[in-house]
Amino acid sequence: MRLTQFSDLVSLFSVGHIFSEHSGLNPKEITLRKVGPIQYAVHWLYGVSEPTILRLTDWALSRKWLTNTKSGKLVLRAITAVSWYFPYGIVVTTKAAVNWVDYITNAEGPKGARLAVGPCVCQKALNRWKEPVMKDITVLYGADIYYHLNMGYELIAAERAKSILEACHQEGLVHVIEFCFQSGKWNFVICNCDSEICAPTRVFLHTGKFQYPGPEIASHDPVKCIGKDNCGKCLQRCIYSANQVSGDVITYHAENCMGCGLCVTTCKGEARSMSIRKDYHHDKRISSKILLG
Numbered sequence: 257m258r259l260t261q262f263s264d265l266v267s268l269f270s271v272g273h274i275f276s277e278h279s280g281l282n283p284k285e286i287t288l289r290k291v292g293p294i295q296y297a298v299h300w301l302y303g304v305s306e307p308t309i310l311r312l313t314d315w316a317l318s319r320k321w322l323t324n325t326k327s328g329k330l331v332l333r334a335i336t337a338v339s340w341y342f343p344y345g346i347v348v349t350t351k352a353a354v355n356w357v358d359y360i361t362n363a364e365g366p367k368g369a370r371l372a373v374g375p376c377v378c379q380k381a382l383n384r385w386k387e388p389v390m391k392d393i394t395v396l397y398g399a400d401i402y403y404h405l406n407m408g409y410e411l412i413a414a415e416r417a418k419s420i421l422e423a424c425h426q427e428g429l430v431h432v433i434e435f436c437f438q439s440g441k442w443n444f445v446i447c448n449c450d451s452e453i454c455a456p457t458r459v460f461l462h463t464g465k466f467q468y469p470g471p472e473i474a475s476h477d478p479v480k481c482i483g484k485d486n487c488g489k490c491l492q493r494c495i496y497s498a499n500q501v502s503g504d505v506i507t508y509h510a511e512n513c514m515g516c517g518l519c520v521t522t523c524k525g526e527a528r529s530m531s532i533r534k535d536y537h538h539d540k541r542i543s544s545k546i547l548l549g
């Protein structure tokens with residue numbers, strides 16, 4: 257682990273918060289649970305090492321032989337296959353992300369929701385900046401960890417989290433609800449990601465790993481669609497190649513749709529809508545009962 261900043265060093269010695277009370281999701285019962293000091297400390301160490309991991313990932317993604325050759329892609333896929341500890345995420349619409357914030361707010365009760373926002377760790381680690389920067393919304397025990405990591409996180413109320421989510425949607429960023437160890441008990445952040453800087457999203461686009469489709473899926477009405485020349489917004493907004501074009505005609509590939517909802521709100525022909533994905537597989541990580549409200 258490379259300590260890159262004095263603040264990282266400070267955070268290593270400020271350990272009292274490990275033994276405070278922290279909550280996480282119990283995905284099976286759809287309740288909150290107490291997070292013990294071991295889980296908290298393990299995740300805190302991940303938080304300290306995350307910038308280094310992201311820089312290594314970015315280094316790998318910049319090797320053309322890894323991303324552009326068949327054998328390189330196999331190596332990349334093998335590396336990601338054993339990275340089960342790393343955060344994986346479920347892609348969701350703004351409404352679903354807001355429902356998750358509301359769930360946390362209600363479940364935390366009078367203490368108020370544990371939410372914190374900080375500068376995007378990918379942007380900071382890679383020193384590549386693009387507004388909005390304050391978009392990493394940590395939740396539950398994740399908010400406590402990142403708040404104490406001295407990385408510029410501040411505790412926020414639910415309304416602020418929702419307005420950040422809405423602004424990120426307008427900017428064309430994908431909301432990703434992230435957890436470690438493939439377990440909903442380790443849910444800790446709502447990321448708002450792009451396809452240029454975000455390291456996990458770029459890995460997904462090369463390997464299909466690190467992100468899962470959410471509980472909603474887009475539909476496309478070719479009769480209402482006014483075509484690429486008159487609109488073409490879905491082509492610009494979708495980073496997952498679910499929309500392609502042949503001449504002026506948009507072709508929609510539902511099998512690539514991750515359920516972010518970005519193509520719906522800007523569709524000039526009102527040819528797009530979201531519906532419930534019948535084969536959502538991740539209730540054990542975060543229930544569709546939470547996300548769909």
Ligand code: SF4
Pocket residue numbers: 376377378379391392446447448449450453454455456457
């Ligand atoms: S995963 Fe997305 S929001 Fe999270 S740190 Fe990376 S780019 Fe930022």
Ligand code: SF4
Pocket residue numbers: 473474493494495496497498499512513514515516517518519520
């Ligand atoms: S088709 Fe629409 S909802 Fe599906 S991934 Fe693309 S932008 Fe998101």
Ligand code: SF4
Pocket residue numbers: 476480481482483484487488489490491506519522523524525526527528
């Ligand atoms: S955004 Fe809507 S109207 Fe525009 S090209 Fe895509 S489907 Fe057609």
